[in-house]
Amino acid sequence: MRSEPIAAPVNDRFLRALRREPTDTTPVWIMRQAGRYLPEYRATRARAGSFLTLAQTPELACEVTLQPLARFDLDAAILFSDILTVPDAMGLGLHFADGEGPKFRRPVRNAADIAALGVPDPETELRYVMDAVRLIRRELAGRVPLIGFAGSPWTLACYMVEGEGSRDFARVKAMAWNEPALLHRLLDVVARAVAIYLAAQAAAGAQALMIFDTWGGLLAPAMFETFSRRYLAQIAATLQADPIARDLPLILFAKGVNGAGQLEALADTGCAALGLDWTITLGAARARVGDRVALQGNIDPAVLQASPAVIAAEVEAALVDFGAHPGHVFNLGHGVTPDVDPERVKTLVDAVHAAGRRIRGG
Amino acid sequence: MRSEPIAAPVNDRFLRALRREPTDTTPVWIMRQAGRYLPEYRATRARAGSFLTLAQTPELACEVTLQPLARFDLDAAILFSDILTVPDAMGLGLHFADGEGPKFRRPVRNAADIAALGVPDPETELRYVMDAVRLIRRELAGRVPLIGFAGSPWTLACYMVEGEGSRDFARVKAMAWNEPALLHRLLDVVARAVAIYLAAQAAAGAQALMIFDTWGGLLAPAMFETFSRRYLAQIAATLQADPIARDLPLILFAKGVNGAGQLEALADTGCAALGLDWTITLGAARARVGDRVALQGNIDPAVLQASPAVIAAEVEAALVDFGAHPGHVFNLGHGVTPDVDPERVKTLVDAVHAAGRRIRGG
Numbered sequence: 030m031r032s033e034p035i036a037a038p039v040n041d042r043f044l045r046a047l048r049r050e051p052t053d054t055t056p057v058w059i060m061r062q063a064g065r066y067l068p069e070y071r072a073t074r075a076r077a078g079s080f081l082t083l084a085q086t087p088e089l090a091c092e093v094t095l096q097p098l099a100r101f102d103l104d105a106a107i108l109f110s111d112i113l114t115v116p117d118a119m120g121l122g123l124h125f126a127d128g129e130g131p132k133f134r135r136p137v138r139n140a141a142d143i144a145a146l147g148v149p150d151p152e153t154e155l156r157y158v159m160d161a162v163r164l165i166r167r168e169l170a171g172r173v174p175l176i177g178f179a180g181s182p183w184t185l186a187c188y189m190v191e192g193e194g195s196r197d198f199a200r201v202k203a204m205a206w207n208e209p210a211l212l213h214r215l216l217d218v219v220a221r222a223v224a225i226y227l228a229a230q231a232a233a234g235a236q237a238l239m240i241f242d243t244w245g246g247l248l249a250p251a252m253f254e255t256f257s258r259r260y261l262a263q264i265a266a267t268l269q270a271d272p273i274a275r276d277l278p279l280i281l282f283a284k285g286v287n288g289a290g291q292l293e294a295l296a297d298t299g300c301a302a303l304g305l306d307w308t309i310t311l312g313a314a315r316a317r318v319g320d321r322v323a324l325q326g327n328i329d330p331a332v333l334q335a336s337p338a339v340i341a342a343e344v345e346a347a348l349v350d351f352g353a354h355p356g357h358v359f360n361l362g363h364g365v366t367p368d369v370d371p372e373r374v375k376t377l378v379d380a381v382h383a384a385g386r387r388i389r390g391g
Numbered sequence: 392m393r394s395e396p397i398a399a400p401v402n403d404r405f406l407r408a409l410r411r412e413p414t415d416t417t418p419v420w421i422m423r424q425a426g427r428y429l430p431e432y433r434a435t436r437a438r439a440g441s442f443l444t445l446a447q448t449p450e451l452a453c454e455v456t457l458q459p460l461a462r463f464d465l466d467a468a469i470l471f472s473d474i475l476t477v478p479d480a481m482g483l484g485l486h487f488a489d490g491e492g493p494k495f496r497r498p499v500r501n502a503a504d505i506a507a508l509g510v511p512d513p514e515t516e517l518r519y520v521m522d523a524v525r526l527i528r529r530e531l532a533g534r535v536p537l538i539g540f541a542g543s544p545w546t547l548a549c550y551m552v553e554g555e556g557s558r559d560f561a562r563v564k565a566m567a568w569n570e571p572a573l574l575h576r577l578l579d580v581v582a583r584a585v586a587i588y589l590a591a592q593a594a595a596g597a598q599a600l601m602i603f604d605t606w607g608g609l610l611a612p613a614m615f616e617t618f619s620r621r622y623l624a625q626i627a628a629t630l631q632a633d634p635i636a637r638d639l640p641l642i643l644f645a646k647g648v649n650g651a652g653q654l655e656a657l658a659d660t661g662c663a664a665l666g667l668d669w670t671i672t673l674g675a676a677r678a679r680v681g682d683r684v685a686l687q688g689n690i691d692p693a694v695l696q697a698s699p700a701v702i703a704a705e706v707e708a709a710l711v712d713f714g715a716h717p718g719h720v721f722n723l724g725h726g727v728t729p730d731v732d733p734e735r736v737k738t739l740v741d742a743v744h745a746a747g748r749r750i751r752g753g
Binding site for chain 2 (some may be wrong): 191198199200202206246248250287289307308309310313328334335336339368
């Protein structure tokens with residue numbers, strides 16, 4: 030399945046930091062770095078006609094993946110795709126109404142809906158993603174590593190059961206309370222599908238993998254453990270048994286999940302790194318997980334509304350808070366928003382490298 | 392200012408729990424207990440014509456405040472009002488567009504806007520609130536205590552600067568980073584206004600006070616300390632110096648603010664109790680704040696979508712987790728949502744009292 034061998038990336042700071050090896054400076058990439066804040070992204074999207082066409086056309090997905098790398102000194106690329114590709118391939122009918130979030134034409138609501146779900150074959154039903162990974166990897170030509178990703182089983186189940194985004198996802202929570210066995214069946218099939226999907230991205234050329242549990246923070250701690258973390262651990266274990274994916278660092282990002290014992294339990298899944306949002310400091314998180322995992326994050330994306338001097342100061346404070354230990358990948362605590370001036374992103378990226386060099390002596 | 396003496400409430404479980412005194416069972420009230428999930432509320436609101444008329448007409452505010460007490464065995468009433476009354480009285484022009492959240496006609500954006508803000512006199516500019524407090528207190532006739540409330544300075548500033556609700560409140564955060572002195576001037580005048588407003592509610596007959604910091608959880612820990620907690624402490628100190636309000640327990644609810652040191656620092660403001668959302672367990676929170684404050688909360692409001700048996704089990708688990716110590720007021724971790732069946736709320740309230748009696752031996 031793997032294409033011809035490609036040289037290791039010239040810039041391997043990101044992979045070294047994930048392995049908690051020393052680096053000359055702190056590596057940085059930005060969630061949604063390929064996105065609407067970039068005029069060239071908006072132009073490609075306009076050409077594509079729709080977000081889904083953009084995401085499902087490998088040449089266009091490759092084009093927008095590479096756009097931020099041409100502007101900024103980023104240390105990683107991330108596959109341009111959507112977290113809902115897997116349920117879409119399961120037959121739920123993903124679509125985006127104008128100006129609205131994602132919706133499914135056929136949400137899953139009962140035992141029959143869930144029994145009908147199969148695990149998609151990535152190289153057929155999600156071929157456009159695998160082709161995008163191969164194309165991006167080739168076009169990157171080793172400049173920086175490529176990150177593949179997927180949504181977490183819990184987060185995917187939120188959308189699959191509700192049929193769309195929600196303020197409180199009360200319908201999927203009601204299933205958790207009233208029909209837990211049913212929800213576990215759903216989460217299990219989704220977890221198997223996600224693991225196979227991520228392993229296929231690894232085989233196609235991804236060099237690190239990330240799982241986004243965007244809605245994990247909506248759960249009380251015991252529910253998070255039962256309905257989310259358990260399935261993240263299941264995926265991590267499956268990937269550890271995969272001959273290719275086992276060599277790729279896995280990053281788990283459970284937004285808003287910082288409670289007592291929760292970061293520690295996530296670190297115990299066997300992942301390489303935890304993503305953090307800005308409601309916990311890097312220093313506090315590191316004090317809890319120690320050298321078990323690397324940390325990725327975490328300043329407030331709203332800081333990109335601030336002046337360049339403030340951005341640089343916030344970056345510096347975050348890096349100082351983490352300290353000179355190996356194992357930090359800088360990122361925002363959530364995705365960059367569409368209203369941001371790209372020049373501010375440049376300020377941020379350059380500030381990370383400058384402060385990282387001072388702190389790490391590189 | 393205070394009206395003629397009214398007897399202490401017949402049911403004083405709520406006040407006793409806030410003072411961390413033993414009670415026969417766990418007291419319970421529900422955030423937004425007077426709200427759209429009740430058909431009688433919807434009828435009164437339809438009669439009022441608009442939410443603002445409902446909130447600003449003391450007789451109607453009194454009517455809806457009392458509605459849930461007629462249905463459920465609740466241990467406290469809470470003034471029916473809006474958190475944005477204070478900025479409205481400052482001249483910002485609160486209004487609600489159909490099916491949308493609150494908006495201000497005149498948001499504050501610069502030094503001149505902020506310099507123009509005065510501290511409203513509660514008995515003139517917020518007279519409708521004070522009249523509602525007096526009327527509700529009289530109509531309650533001592534059945535249960537009445538809670539008065541206000542929005543926190545940070546949460547009010549969020550709406551005052553943005554002019555409406557927002558996903559990330561980037562504009563007010565930009566002010567925090569780029570013009571911190573300006574934001575501090577705004578927060579200071581709002582904090583002074585809120586303290587005077589709460590003291591006036593106490594004088595009018597409120598028997599406990601609560602401050603809602605709905606958006607505190609959007610701030611990184613250092614920003615929360617600087618731009619929110621400091622002003623909560625300022626209000627708490629002002630109330631401690633007020634001859635009437637000093638005797639009322641003050642509850643601080645900073646939603647989503649559970650980080651290392653944050654609950655402890657909130658407890659150190661001199662408040663009587665902390666409100667908690669469902670992302671932290673009562674046991675974990677109590678282990679951190681000990682006997683310094685009572686705790687109010689905290690199960691996921693979505694549990695009201697579950698079956699009666701599940702609701703009772705979740706209530707029991709929360710009460711067992713808190714333990715038999717004095718100092719627990721049961722509540723949801725956030726307001727009850729409009730789609731809830733009122734019968735489920737009855738199940739919840741009765742389950743709290745039943746489990747509380749078992750645990751507390753009442």
